[in-house]
Amino acid sequence: MLSLILLMILSLIAFLITDELILKLKNLFINAGLYGIDLCKTDKNKIPEALGVVSGCVFLITCFLFIPIAFGNGLMDTQHFPHNEFAEFLAALLSICCMLLLGFADDVLDLRWRYKLVLPTVASLPLLVVYYVNFNSTTFIIPIPFRSWFGVSVNIGFLYYIYMGMLAVFCTNAINILAGINGIEVGQSFVIALSIVVFDIIELQGDQYKAHTFSLHIMIPYLATTLGLLKHNWYPSRVFVGDTFCYVSGMTFAVVGILSHFSKTVLLFFLPQIINFIYSVPQLFHFIPCPRHRLPKFSAETNLLHASRSIIIKKDMNVFTKVMLQILTLLRLVDFTEDNESITINNMTLINLFLIKLGPMSEVMLTKKILLFQILCSCVAFVIRYPLATYFYDK
Amino acid sequence: MGSIYARLIKIKSFGNGLMDTQHFPHNEFAEFLAALLSICCMLLLGFADDVLDLRWRYKLVLPTVASLPLLVVYYVNFNSTTFIIPIPFRSWFGVSVNIGFLYYIYMGMLAVFCTNAINILAGINGIEVGQSFVIALSIVVFDIIELQGDQYKAHTFSLHIMIPYLATTLGLLKHNWYPSRVFVGDTFCYVSGMTFAVVGILSHFSKTVLLFFLPQIINFIYSVPQLFHFIPCPRHRLPKFSAETNLLHASRSIIIKKDMNVFTKVMLQILTLLRLVDFTEDNESITINNMTLINLFLIKLGPMSEVMLTKKILLFQILCSCVAFVIRYPLATYFYDK
Numbered sequence: 001m002l003s004l005i006l007l008m009i010l011s012l013i014a015f016l017i018t019d020e021l022i023l024k025l026k027n028l029f030i031n032a033g034l035y036g037i038d039l040c041k042t043d044k045n046k047i048p049e050a051l052g053v054v055s056g057c058v059f060l061i062t063c064f065l066f067i068p069i070a071f072g073n074g075l076m077d078t079q080h081f082p083h084n085e086f087a088e089f090l091a092a093l094l095s096i097c098c099m100l101l102l103g104f105a106d107d108v109l110d111l112r113w114r115y116k117l118v119l120p121t122v123a124s125l126p127l128l129v130v131y132y133v134n135f136n137s138t139t140f141i142i143p144i145p146f147r148s149w150f151g152v153s154v155n156i157g158f159l160y161y162i163y164m165g166m167l168a169v170f171c172t173n174a175i176n177i178l179a180g181i182n183g184i185e186v187g188q189s190f191v192i193a194l195s196i197v198v199f200d201i202i203e204l205q206g207d208q209y210k211a212h213t214f215s216l217h218i219m220i221p222y223l224a225t226t227l228g229l230l231k232h233n234w235y236p237s238r239v240f241v242g243d244t245f246c247y248v249s250g251m252t253f254a255v256v257g258i259l260s261h262f263s264k265t266v267l268l269f270f271l272p273q274i275i276n277f278i279y280s281v282p283q284l285f286h287f288i289p290c291p292r293h294r295l296p297k298f299s300a301e302t303n304l305l306h307a308s309r310s311i312i313i314k315k316d317m318n319v320f321t322k323v324m325l326q327i328l329t330l331l332r333l334v335d336f337t338e339d340n341e342s343i344t345i346n347n348m349t350l351i352n353l354f355l356i357k358l359g360p361m362s363e364v365m366l367t368k369k370i371l372l373f374q375i376l377c378s379c380v381a382f383v384i385r386y387p388l389a390t391y392f393y394d395k
Numbered sequence: 396m397g398s399i400y401a402r403l404i405k406i407k408s409f410g411n412g413l414m415d416t417q418h419f420p421h422n423e424f425a426e427f428l429a430a431l432l433s434i435c436c437m438l439l440l441g442f443a444d445d446v447l448d449l450r451w452r453y454k455l456v457l458p459t460v461a462s463l464p465l466l467v468v469y470y471v472n473f474n475s476t477t478f479i480i481p482i483p484f485r486s487w488f489g490v491s492v493n494i495g496f497l498y499y500i501y502m503g504m505l506a507v508f509c510t511n512a513i514n515i516l517a518g519i520n521g522i523e524v525g526q527s528f529v530i531a532l533s534i535v536v537f538d539i540i541e542l543q544g545d546q547y548k549a550h551t552f553s554l555h556i557m558i559p560y561l562a563t564t565l566g567l568l569k570h571n572w573y574p575s576r577v578f579v580g581d582t583f584c585y586v587s588g589m590t591f592a593v594v595g596i597l598s599h600f601s602k603t604v605l606l607f608f609l610p611q612i613i614n615f616i617y618s619v620p621q622l623f624h625f626i627p628c629p630r631h632r633l634p635k636f637s638a639e640t641n642l643l644h645a646s647r648s649i650i651i652k653k654d655m656n657v658f659t660k661v662m663l664q665i666l667t668l669l670r671l672v673d674f675t676e677d678n679e680s681i682t683i684n685n686m687t688l689i690n691l692f693l694i695k696l697g698p699m700s701e702v703m704l705t706k707k708i709l710l711f712q713i714l715c716s717c718v719a720f721v722i723r724y725p726l727a728t729y730f731y732d733k
Binding site (some may be wrong): 023031061065071081086087101104105108130135 | 419421422424425428429431432435436439440442443447448449460463466467468470471605621
């Protein structure tokens, strides 16, 4: 208990330091060439990019400083020091630190798209090793309705490690593609992190309390430093967070999900990101043309955002695309206009979907609505995890 | 990508333990993880320094921060804060002295020293990578010798880190040797310094590591008058290149006679007596060589080409490593028992 209180004090200091450092260092980023232009504004000011590295570093250092406190009891009595828990914490920090490094390098060097899949996998390695050493549990428990087909549980062996490696890749990129309007990346991560913290606090009373204390030791500093970043990234953004932030956040969620054994719950908190990913599949796999940027279009006259669009040339359409368009129209999931040569369809992201369903709106209103949706989905996740869980699992 | 190398080695080296997870050596695993965490953190902060061009004072803070995991794991696994006094001084200090938490200050400073010591012996193609390579090679040789002793576990740990370091540094040297097609940045000095500090601390031979740093220590002491501004210190102190002769000459700094205080005057007299400087004077000013080891070589051995100068300094580095081995082995019996 005491260590958690000290952690909260430490995290409060971390929030203040993040806030202060971002203010002090943002010009250094512009001078180094790390900046972008806000595509949803009329002014063309240079906005510093990749500030996620600042909150990430403060997060990491806060965790370093917390190590002696977290293991304080063990430090008094080095005969019975919990080396395996210590190794767990160090491996978690190593994966996050590595991800922060590779993510920042990606922002600076502008690495190619394929690296976005490789880097998180590489950074997960310490995690996988420590999981093997400490737990090596590769058994999935089957939900009750499916047990007649699969049995009570299935041991998928090394496939579980593939799953864990992919978890980091998925989390990082899922956050990265639900992006483009001020504050959305940091906002969604903050809601997910808060959901995890609430879940941890509830589970502190159960028999997995050790695992959830471990999760809190990582999530509380993360929450504090992310809040410091949000303060500067909320509309109108004075800093951009870069891919660095998405990398660090995704890895942090994957780390706590894996080492505290609730990766399926973490994925439940990722519902909006999963929806956005599925909705994006036609464009990600090029059934429908995918432009470089799919963020909404800003109209200077009305000061509102409209869904951005992509053009399909009718001559080039194959049968898959035609079938897909018919299904999507039936489900009322797209909005398009056609003429003789082409079809102009909305870019298929969750953000554009909100715009075609709810009409054009201001940027800050759109961000708030999507974050409200994120909070709603987290509530749904809790319902699935708790009351509904008894339908799927025993005890 | 050195840290990824080390990570792959880690999986192999703990292979035995992975087969038998009941007796897995968690404390050794934590040691290796903490070492990698400190190096990874230093790599991150060093790269951020190169990209953002942070101010000078951060060069002292960042290595200390990155050392934290190291200090915690040292406390947990060993917590030995006793210095053994060399025999000649035992009449004053006793056989050993326990300096308590000061040992942790010493370890924190070790990383700061190693990183910056490499960073200021710089300026000519290949010198930073070259000197680090020689130091690393010396550590590997030392580890191999010590594998036969009773500290073989600690030295195996050191080899697990130094061998990937040596390999990746060699790959870098291939592109950085004269004429340099790439520069290494402060990032390299940070990572190297931290790697040496890590193996020195966790394998208990930090004093030997410092012995391998003899040229860097000499360069640092010789730089003190300028680092502490007794003599003016320009932004860059690297040698001056002469396009006509294609040779390097010692670069110089100008002292205005009116502004000289008594310390500077006394210092100049001592340095002239020891023949450690070369200067010319006129009525208003004294023009003195910039006080770095590289410039010292140039004023003693005369102007020479850049690649020749680099080779000579690396030869000096190798010589100092040999001297270090002599101090560590034969001479050690004069200073310590057994």
